[in-house]
Amino acid sequence: MEAGGERFLRQRQVLFLFVFLGGSLAGSQSRRYSVAEEKERGFFISNLAKDLGLSVGKLAARGAQVVCDDDKQRLLLDRQTGDLLLREKLDREDICGPVEPCVLHFQVFLETPVQFFEGELLIQDINDHSPVFPNREMLLKIPENSQPGTVFPLKLAQDLDVGSNGLQKYTISPNSHFHVVTRNHSEGNKYPDLVQDKALDREEQPEFSLTLMALDGGSPPRSGTSMLRILIMDVNDNAPEFVHTPYEVQVLENIPLDSPILTVLARDVDAGNFGTVSYGLFQASEEIKQTFSINEVTGEIRLTKKLDFEQIKSYHVEIEATDGGGLSGKGTVAIEVVDVNDNAPEITIPSLTCSIPENAPETVVSIFRIRDRDSGDNGRMVCSIPGNLPFILKPTLKNFYTLVTESPLDRESRAEYNITITVTDMGTPRLKTEHNITVLVSDVNDNAPAFTQTSYTLSVRENNSPALHIGSVRATDRDEGANAQVTYSLLPTLDAHVPLASLVSINPDNGHLFALRSLDYEALRAFEFRVGAADRGSPALSSQALVRVLVADDNDNAPFVLYPLQNASAPCTELVPRAAEAGYLVTKVVAVDGDSGQNAWLSYQLLKATEPGLFGVWAHNGEVRTARLLSERDAAKHRLLVLVKDNGEPPLSASVTLHVLLVDGFSQPYLPAPEAEAADAAPAAPLTVYLVVALASVSSLFVLSVLVFVAVWLCRRGGAASVGRCSVPEGPFPGHLVDVSGTGTLSQSYQYEVCLTGDHETGEFKFLKPVFPKLLVQNTEREIKRKPQLQE
Numbered sequence: 001m002e003a004g005g006e007r008f009l010r011q012r013q014v015l016f017l018f019v020f021l022g023g024s025l026a027g028s029q030s031r032r033y034s035v036a037e038e039k040e041r042g043f044f045i046s047n048l049a050k051d052l053g054l055s056v057g058k059l060a061a062r063g064a065q066v067v068c069d070d071d072k073q074r075l076l077l078d079r080q081t082g083d084l085l086l087r088e089k090l091d092r093e094d095i096c097g098p099v100e101p102c103v104l105h106f107q108v109f110l111e112t113p114v115q116f117f118e119g120e121l122l123i124q125d126i127n128d129h130s131p132v133f134p135n136r137e138m139l140l141k142i143p144e145n146s147q148p149g150t151v152f153p154l155k156l157a158q159d160l161d162v163g164s165n166g167l168q169k170y171t172i173s174p175n176s177h178f179h180v181v182t183r184n185h186s187e188g189n190k191y192p193d194l195v196q197d198k199a200l201d202r203e204e205q206p207e208f209s210l211t212l213m214a215l216d217g218g219s220p221p222r223s224g225t226s227m228l229r230i231l232i233m234d235v236n237d238n239a240p241e242f243v244h245t246p247y248e249v250q251v252l253e254n255i256p257l258d259s260p261i262l263t264v265l266a267r268d269v270d271a272g273n274f275g276t277v278s279y280g281l282f283q284a285s286e287e288i289k290q291t292f293s294i295n296e297v298t299g300e301i302r303l304t305k306k307l308d309f310e311q312i313k314s315y316h317v318e319i320e321a322t323d324g325g326g327l328s329g330k331g332t333v334a335i336e337v338v339d340v341n342d343n344a345p346e347i348t349i350p351s352l353t354c355s356i357p358e359n360a361p362e363t364v365v366s367i368f369r370i371r372d373r374d375s376g377d378n379g380r381m382v383c384s385i386p387g388n389l390p391f392i393l394k395p396t397l398k399n400f401y402t403l404v405t406e407s408p409l410d411r412e413s414r415a416e417y418n419i420t421i422t423v424t425d426m427g428t429p430r431l432k433t434e435h436n437i438t439v440l441v442s443d444v445n446d447n448a449p450a451f452t453q454t455s456y457t458l459s460v461r462e463n464n465s466p467a468l469h470i471g472s473v474r475a476t477d478r479d480e481g482a483n484a485q486v487t488y489s490l491l492p493t494l495d496a497h498v499p500l501a502s503l504v505s506i507n508p509d510n511g512h513l514f515a516l517r518s519l520d521y522e523a524l525r526a527f528e529f530r531v532g533a534a535d536r537g538s539p540a541l542s543s544q545a546l547v548r549v550l551v552a553d554d555n556d557n558a559p560f561v562l563y564p565l566q567n568a569s570a571p572c573t574e575l576v577p578r579a580a581e582a583g584y585l586v587t588k589v590v591a592v593d594g595d596s597g598q599n600a601w602l603s604y605q606l607l608k609a610t611e612p613g614l615f616g617v618w619a620h621n622g623e624v625r626t627a628r629l630l631s632e633r634d635a636a637k638h639r640l641l642v643l644v645k646d647n648g649e650p651p652l653s654a655s656v657t658l659h660v661l662l663v664d665g666f667s668q669p670y671l672p673a674p675e676a677e678a679a680d681a682a683p684a685a686p687l688t689v690y691l692v693v694a695l696a697s698v699s700s701l702f703v704l705s706v707l708v709f710v711a712v713w714l715c716r717r718g719g720a721a722s723v724g725r726c727s728v729p730e731g732p733f734p735g736h737l738v739d740v741s742g743t744g745t746l747s748q749s750y751q752y753e754v755c756l757t758g759d760h761e762t763g764e765f766k767f768l769k770p771v772f773p774k775l776l777v778q779n780t781e782r783e784i785k786r787k788p789q790l791q792e
Contacts (some may be wrong), residue, residue, distance in 0.1 A: 027773025033084070035123040037092040042085050045075075045121070048108060052117060056082045062110040065352050066119075067369065069105040072096075075121070092123045095158040098188075100125075100162040101154060107397065114364060123458035127165040127218025131157040131459035133226035134286075138212070140194065140228060141326030144202040145235045146580040152194040153330070154180075156284055157214035157224050163539045164217040172228070173211040179214065187316065194228075202232040234323025240268040240277045247334035253309040254340045261292065264299040266321030266329055273324030282320035284328060292317060292335075301333065309339040310373040341378040341427025346371045348628035355440045358411040365391065365439055366403040370423045385419055391439075403437070410439040412478040432540070445483040445537025451545040458513065461552040462521035470504070473511040473545060475533035483537035488510075491530040491544060498527045504549070506531060513547070521553040524596050555648025557594035559602055561656045565588070573659040578630045586615065589622035589656055591644040592757070607655065608641035615660070617642055624658060636662045 033045050048066075049059045060079040068074055076087040104121040134155055142152065158165040170192035172180040177198055183191045192212060208230040210694045215223045243265045251261060279299040283290065291305040292315070301317070315335040322328040351367040358623065365752035372379040383401055385393055390409060394402045403419070417439045424432040451473060458471035463577035477484040488511040493500045505514050511531070527549055555729040564572040564587070574587045593600040606624075614634065616627040638660040645653040 007506050015553065018137065023483075024717060029762050030118040030120050032120045032122065034124055034599075035090065036124045036126055037090050038088055038126060039089065041088055042076075045086065045468055046086045047082050048077060050215055052108070054082075059110075062112055062115075064108060064110050065350050067107050067109070067348070069107075071346075071348060074104065075498075075640065081372070087354070090123055092125050092131065095123060095407075098160075098162060102162075109251050109351070109367060109397075109400070111364060111367070114367065114396060114402050118397070118399065125162050125165050127161055127216065129160040129165075130222035131159040131167045131214035131216055131224035133157045133212070133214065133224055133424045134284075134675070135226060137227040137229065139231065140199065141233045141442060142196070143233050143327070144200050144323070146196055146200060146489055148196050148198050150196045152180075152196070153283070154194055154212065154228070156189060156191045159214070159216050159222075159224075159654050161216060161218070165696060166216055167214055167484065169219040171213045171215065175208065176501045177208065177760050178230070179212065200232050208232075211569050229493045233326045236270060236274045236327050238268055238270045238274070238323075239327035240266040240321035240323050240329040242266045242319075242329060242331035242332075243322060246334050248334045248336070250336045250338050251303075252338050253307040254342050255307065256366045257303055257306065259303050259337060261301040261303060262318055262333070262334065264301065264321075264331060266299070266331065266660065268321075268323045270325065272295040274327075274459040275318075276324045277321045278323075280320050280322070282318040284318065287312070288317055291315065294319065307337050309337045309375070309690065310343065312647060313337055317451055332638045335782060339375050339378055341374055341425060341429065341431055343373040343378075344431040345381050345423035345425055345433045346373075347421060347423055347433055349435070349437075352437065354438065355442045356405065356409060356442045357442045359408045359446060360405070363404055363405045364418075365405065366437060367396075367400060368403070368421070368435075369400050371399055372423075372425050373428060374425065376423060380426040382424050382426070384422050384424075389417060389419060391417070391419060394506060406597060411443050411480075412447060415441050418439070443480045445479055445535060445539070445541060447478040447483075448541035448543045449486045449533040449535055450543060451475045451533060453545065455546040455548065456519050457548045458521060458551045459552055460515055462519050462554045463556055464515055464518055466515065466517050468515045469512055470546075470549065471513050473513065473531050473533075473547065475511070475543065475545075475705075477535050478539065479535065483535055485536045485622060486542060487536065488532070489532045491532050493529050495527075499525075500529050501783060503527065504529070519551050521551045521596070522557065522762045524551060525735065553596045553599055555599040555646060555650070555652060557599075558590045558652035559646055561585075561654055562590040562592060564658065566656060571663050573660050574624075575663050576626070576630070578632070578634075578662050578664055580626055580630055582628050585766075586624040586626065586660055589617070589624065589642050589644065589658075591622065591654065591656075595646065595648065599646055599648040601648070603645050604644045605645065606640060606642045608639075609683065610638040610640075615640055616702060618643070630664075638662070664771060703752055718781040 003508075005582060031051055035043065035045055048054050048064070052059070053553060054062075058080075059082050059368075064077055064079060066073075066075045073649075074087055074090060076085045078084075078085060090104075090370055092102045095104065100574075102123040102125070104123060106119045107120060108117040109115065109594055117728050138155055140152060140154070142150075149292075154170075157167055157170075159165075167190050169182045170180045171189070172178065172194070177200065178194050178196060182196055182753050183192050185728055193215070210230065212226045213223055213226045214225075244486065247262060247264060264279065266277050266279070269447070278296045279294050280792050281292070281294055284302070290305070291303065292301055294301050299319075299321075301319075310368045314337060315333075317333040317335060319331045319333055320322075320328050322330065347368055347370055349366055349368040353363070353365050356363050356365065372381050383389060383393060383395075385403070390406045391403055392406045394404060396402050403428055419437045419439060421435045421437065422432055424430055425436075429529050436521055446502045453476070456471065456473055460468065461468045473488065475486050475488070477486055487508045488506050490504070490506050491507060502516055503519075506512070511533075514533075529547055529549075530544050531547055532542050532544045534540050536719070576584065576586050589604055590600055590603075593602060602622075603619045604617045604622040605619065606615065611634065613627055614630075615624055617624050617640075622642070622644070624642070640658040640660060641655055642658060643653055643655050646652050669733045
């Protein structure tokens with residue numbers, strides 16, 4: 001039982017109790033109106049806006065509706081004027097039948113906020129029906145020994161009107177033997193009774209033909225007539241009498257057709273034909289004649305029409321037993337219809353909102369009414385919706401319910417809800433009715449576009465063609481429609497050195513990125529910027545992502561020779577002693593490449609030499625060395641053409657020319673340049689001149705070495721200043737030292753310090769200077785000491 005109760009609460013079922021909800025939420029008394037029947041369509045009843053104290057505009061804005069209890073929309077509310085009008089012509093007899101007064105109940109309900117008002121419309125009767133007898137002619141048999149004052153009941157006339165317009169009295173055509181009196185029945189019907197005024201003589205007058213008239217109370221009155229034939233019969237002493245009267249019986253409303261209801265019995269003590277009894281219905285209305293039949297011989301009453309407790313709850317049937325002599329006895333059968341649970345609950349939805357904006361607070365989805373035409377437990381109902389939905393039911397006025405959202409809805413989580421409203425009665429067996437409502441959640445711009453990545457890395461090769469597609473960014477929006485349409489844009493960059501507007505552009509519709517101009521790896525290796533994605537909602541929401549573009553190097557820079565310098569006014573000559581062994585380091589070609597990676601990998605090759613096979617170039621470091629021992633037969637002057645080539649595709653190259661002079665020793669004076677071949681024929685200078693020249697050269701080198709040593713020492717102490725002059729970390733080529741070591745013409749080691757200019761976009765070399773170590777000074781002093789020996 002506890003588990004069932006919890007399940008009952010979890011489903012949020014609401015017990016529909018008519019007694020307790022009768023006036024709990026109405027807020028005001030019922031408003032009463034009246035109208036005469038048979039008024040034409042559009043007939044004005046009253047101004048509801050004025051009656052409810054609302055303006056006409058507010059009445060329309062709040063979606064006012066009128067709902068009648070019988071589910072037939074007989075009334076019309078003009079929202080523009082607030083007038084309550086007739087939707088159709090009303091027939092009081094069709095709506096209420098004999099019930100008086102005839103009241104049509106209706107409700108007026110307003111939305112946002114929900115409010116109910118009850119109303120009653122009294123339908124006034126007009127005299128539009130005449131009394132009608134069931135037969136145009138009635139036959140009455142009276143024994144001749146009947147005494148004056150005897151009363152003979154006659155069949156009544158029917159008038160569909162009520163009140164003063166209904167049947168009021170009966171009259172009969174003038175005669176000396178009979179008159180008619182009007183008898184009031186407990187049910188409100190008026191019956192005619194024929195009263196005998198004087199003794200009858202069959203031999204004198206065996207038959208009477210009289211006109212029976214029924215009159216109503218209308219103005220002017222309406223009437224109906226029937227011909228009454230009275231036959232004077234021979235004497236029959238005893239009339240039939242029913243054994244039980246009244247008969248009472250209960251019948252289930254779902255009893256099958258032609259089922260027996262009960263059997264009545266009447267006895268006549270007369271003998272012969274006068275004691276034979278026949279049965280029939282007496283004073284029966286059309287409804288009773290259509291619903292029941294009686295066997296004339298056996299008195300068995302059977303059902304000829306389906307019963308409906310909701311339409312008629314009981315029947316009062318008058319029966320008659322007549323003997324062979326014409327005498328009759330009257331009886332009554334009271335038939336009570338017992339309700340069974342044969343009507344499923346009904347759901348009427350006069351107001352429904354099919355679309356609800358997401359994130360909205362408590363919102364009315366629907367206002368509906370439930371009804372069960374059964375009674376008792378069979379008519380008591382439970383209304384529920386599934387418990388896993390964000391909706392709740394609220395009971396309002398009487399049998400009205402309001403379906404509202406329990407919490408704000410999220411379209412991105414669920415865009416559509418199918419709500420099943422279930423109404424179950426408490427009868428046995430239980431009957432239920434289900435109604436499905438589809439609620440769509442409309443979109444609100446509550447989701448910003450989201451990029452598929454927080455950052456994007458794109459790569460483009462330098463020297464690209466303008467308007468080249470270099471990549472794409474993509475953002476999605478969980479909303480729909482215009483709220484999900486994403487527009488892309490470039491966001492301003494904080495780096496003033498990156499002219500973003502001239503570098504890239506973005507397609508606002510699809511996020512494609514394009515390079516606007518050709519990029520140069522040596523000038524700009526990478527740059528970053530942010531892109532924004534905004535939807536078209538109101539207000540618009542946006543997000544951003546970081547894009548990093550890497551410029552890939554292309555082999556567009558040929559090697560650049562740092563040493564020996566090719567733009568000097570005079571060529572550089574390398575001195576090589578003839579006593580040098582194989583592998584002797586003559587010099588070192590130093591070159592750099594503005595590219596990077598394998599495009600900057602350099603290789604060296606000896607293209608041309610005065611005497612092939614005498615010198616060789618190391619491919620990886622550019623060192624020029626002797627390939628074999630020198631001899632006296634080797635020429636003194638040699639010209640070498642060295643090719644420097646990078647490893648790009650296609651490879652780029654540069655060439656450098658070296659002049660090498662073979663000497664017998666370092667004290668041999670410097671010879672003229674190779675280009676001055678015409679001077680070779682001149683006679684040799686005296687030995688003294690050579691010694692003076694050699695001494696001056698050595699002295700100059702010594703002084704220069706001391707100055708360079710001091711400068712290097714000061715540069716190292718300067719620290720940051722030296723770095724500022726010789727180090728450019730942001731440039732494409734960091735500063736480095738190129739070593740040239742060996743025992744060549746100058747028996748010392750060379751260090752070339754290569755620095756780039758601070759302007760990384762130009763990539764030009766700032767300066768190139770040799771750095772002489774202390775060993776150079778020592779070698780110079782040693783050469784000076786050797787001079788006298790050479791002179792001797």
